[in-house]
Amino acid sequence: MLNKTIIVILASCMLAGCAIPGSTLSTRDKNVVEGEDDSADTLSSRINVYPLTPNLINKLKYNQLVPTTQPNDRLEKQLASYQYKIGPGDVLNVTIWDHPELTIPAGSYRSSEEAGNWVHSDGTIFYPYIGKLKVTGLTVTQVRSLITERIKKYIEAPQVDVNIAAFRSQKTYVTGEVNEPGPQPISNIPLTLLDAINRAGGITKDADWRNVTLTHHGKEEHLSLYALVQKGDLTQNRLLHKGDIIHVPRNDAQKVFIMGSVENPKMVKIDRTGMSLTEALASSGGINEAEADATGVFVIRSTGLANKQEKGSDKPLADVYQLNMQDATSLVMGTEFELKPYDVVYVTTAPVARWNRLMTHLVPTINNFNNLTQGMLRVKDWE
Structure with missing residues (x-):
């Protein structure tokens, strides 16, 4: 009779979720507004899952840049024909x-x-x-x-x-994450974007050099110092003119979130040279060997459509990339897979680990029930 009672309690706890401790936020007495197309089936159909393969990684190379051996023709022509125009104050x-x-x-x-x-x-x-x-x-x-x-x-x-x-009439301005922000005079020697950054003492360690902004006549252009300096892409350089503003932002947006069955779940920042999936996992202490499911290493990447409010759009909301780490060669693919800002790296928990975790929470309850039952039996015998 006692064993049957324990089985009933165990089954009830598993169904009701009462065995798992932790806080909860109830919506029972709240006004829950449901979206028109937010059903589980609709959302699931807008999530694409891709198993990581060498071919897919080659297609997804983040900022895959080929060094430009030929000079930037437009810039070279501008430099060749450059002449300083006199202005007030000169x-x-x-x-x-x-x-x-x-x-x-x-x-x-x-x-x-x-x-x-x-x-x-x-x-x-x-x-x-x-x-x-x-x-x-x-x-x-x-x-x-x-x-x-x-x-x-x-x-x-x-x-x-x-x-x-x-030369006092014309200036360009360098702002943001540079060591010496401020105005840069334009003279009879042509001033390029790279020259202005160097004159400003170079970028700081917190600079996001992949997303530099150049404002010319009120129009913004996004350029990459990473492509220019690291990859030799000369098309990223520009000749500067009066009133141009170069802004180097902080790398606060270069965030990656590592969650799930890893040794140390946390948020990390992508450094100047980028971050691979393997580097992200290593920075969190690696996967938890006792609990992690090696087949379930996922990178969840938003497509940004959720903020665009494209009503009736059937475009994917997110792309999910799955890495199977059961094979050691998969670590090579993880090293080649470049992460993007706001990627979520999630390592799932193995089914047996989830069961063990559940039993860990249930065993104290069962022991307390056994002690209570035995005490009741002793009382009954005493009576």
């Missing part, structure tokens, strides 16, 4: 050979910037005999020709030289 040095009276000497206590011709806010400079001269938007070659043409009236065969003593 300082020009104008020299007319054999006419020192028209050239203001710098002297021992005056720098060329202080002795030069300041470009005023109206875009003009003042020069003897010529008066005001509009120079903004012109190159030094054009200004030289303009001054030569005007001064001919007063000097026979003038030899004019013009150079820029101070």
Whole structure:
């Protein structure tokens, strides 16, 4: 009779879930709003599961980049034809050979910037005999020709030289995770994105160098310093212009979540060179050999459609990649499988481990029931 009672209690606990301790959030007295297409069958049909194979891994290579041996034709043409355009705030040095009276000497206590011709806010400079001269938007070659043409009236065969003593009118800005953020002056030497990052002291250890933003005339362009520096993709470089903003974000979004039957479930960040599935598992102490199901190592990757609210869309909400680690060669595939931000790595628990875990919670209850039953029998015998 006693054994039958234990079996009944065990079966009841398994069905009701009363043997598993832990907190719960009841929705019994709540207003539960159900979505139109949120049934289990509908959601399951929008989840794709892919067993990991070498061919699939080759197709999924994250940021698979081929080094670009040929130069960036567009950038090379821009650099070859680059000429600095003068703007307000710049300082020009104008020299007319054999006419020192028209050239203001710098002297021992005056720098060329202080002795030069300041470009005023109206875009003009003042020069003897010529008066005001509009120079903004012109190159030094054009200004030289303009001054030569005007001064001919007063000097026979003038030899004019013009150079820029101070570049102050044009700047680009480097912000975010660089060692020395701030403005970078644009000069007669072309300034590229890579040059500006180097001038800013390089990126910090917390920089997300795969998702650098370049804002030009209000339009954003996403570029990858990782592709440029690590993979030699020269198409990621850009010639910078006045007012351009380079922003290097933090790597806060480079998160991967490791859960399930691993030694130390946690959240890790993808470093600069990326993170493979094997590296993620190793960072959490590896799978729990006593509990894990080696056939059930999953990477759950959202497609981002859940936030787009595409009503009636039959596109997948997530892709799930399954790695079978029963074979040692699967570790090679895990090493080649690159994780993406917000991937969830989940290691399932073996059925026998789940049963053992259940029994671990039930045994104290059974022992207490046996002790209670034996006590009741003793009382009955005493009576």
